[in-house]
Amino acid sequence: MGLLFLCLNFDVNLLMKRVVVFSGAGMSAESGIMTFRDMGGLWEQYDITEVASPVAWEHTPELVMDFYNQRRKQLFECVPNKGHELVAKLESFFDVSVVTQNVDDLHERAGSSKVLHLHGELKKVRSTIDPSLVYEMKEWELKFGDCCEKGSQLRPHIVWFGESVPNMEKAVSIIQKADVVIVVGTSLNVYPAAGLIDYVGNKVPIYVVDPGMPAYQLRNNITHIQKRASQGMEVLFDVFGIGF
Structure with missing residues (x-):
């Protein structure tokens, strides 16, 4: 009953949204990495x-x-932290794909079912x-x-420095189809991965969760949530009108 109640309290069209979570090292920092x-x-x-x-x-x-x-x-x-768990929980409401710069398996252990690792x-x-x-x-x-x-x-x-990133083409294809993009725990300084945000359409909402100021170009569709990964994900659940 609880899940049904939550679903009825936000736009039913959101259930069809394709959400892409692009995560970096700050996502796993709260797990001690x-x-x-x-x-x-x-x-x-x-x-x-x-x-x-x-x-x-x-x-x-x-x-x-x-x-x-x-x-x-x-x-x-190490074990997954609340940020990982909330990303996984998004799958109860959206079609979620995770594209991560991280080489750990904490997204998978938290329950995310579609995870693409850029750096191995x-x-x-x-x-x-x-x-x-x-x-x-x-x-x-x-x-x-x-x-x-x-x-x-x-x-x-x-994927070591000086080596190509074999999953980049696949990541570009995923992020180009997104209806919502969540960037969490990355300073957007590591290329070519950081360039993924350039493939997001100008009308697609981008939420950047980072306690610092990531290196992105100011765009009208970007909302910066200046918090750690887990706290920022809690804010996003409020933005989306869903409980956690």
């Missing part, structure tokens, strides 16, 4: 390009392996000779000698 920006661009005293590039993998693979093992270990210990997935690894061979990690540690079925070393299933 620190952002590169919070760390001043450094992890364990190393510049990010020293641990997240093909050159780094070639010259200092031990450092790269340790970096992602530690991040993966942290992820196994931390809990997956792939072959170094055949990128189509991708495997789910059941434990946090990847070791040298862990090989794919073709005998090559496995590497993190991550």
Whole structure:
């Protein structure tokens, strides 16, 4: 009865709306996953390009392996926060697609059913000779000698600096069909992903949830909600006239 009551209290046309949530590191920060920006661009005293590039993998693979093992270990210990849960709950009212810059699986664990990862997935690894061979990690540690079925070393299933973003075309297609776009937890500084907002029509409402001031061009269809991810999502539920 509760859900039916809520549905009857906002425009029934909203039930047909296609909502795209574009999320970044701030979405997962409340779960304890620190952002590169919070760390001043450094992890364990190393510049990010020293641990997240093909050159780094070639010259200092031990450092790269340790970096992602530690991040993966942290992820196994984290749980989705209220922001993730509210994004998932939007599916009770809208056709929701999540496009995320994050490599964690917290959206999926919170219950979101359509999630596209732009920068890869931390809990997956792939072959170094055949990128189509991708495997789910059941434990946090990847070791040298862990090989794919073709005998090559496995590497993190991550889009490194200097590599193309294979899911960009798919993300553009998703965001172009949106009736509403929610940008949450991203400073919109990381390209090419940040350029997705340029594909949103001028008449499509865009809600930007971020406690800071993201780097977007001022447009009449943008509403900035200057709050953390979970608090901003609560505000949006009020805007949409639905309960949480």
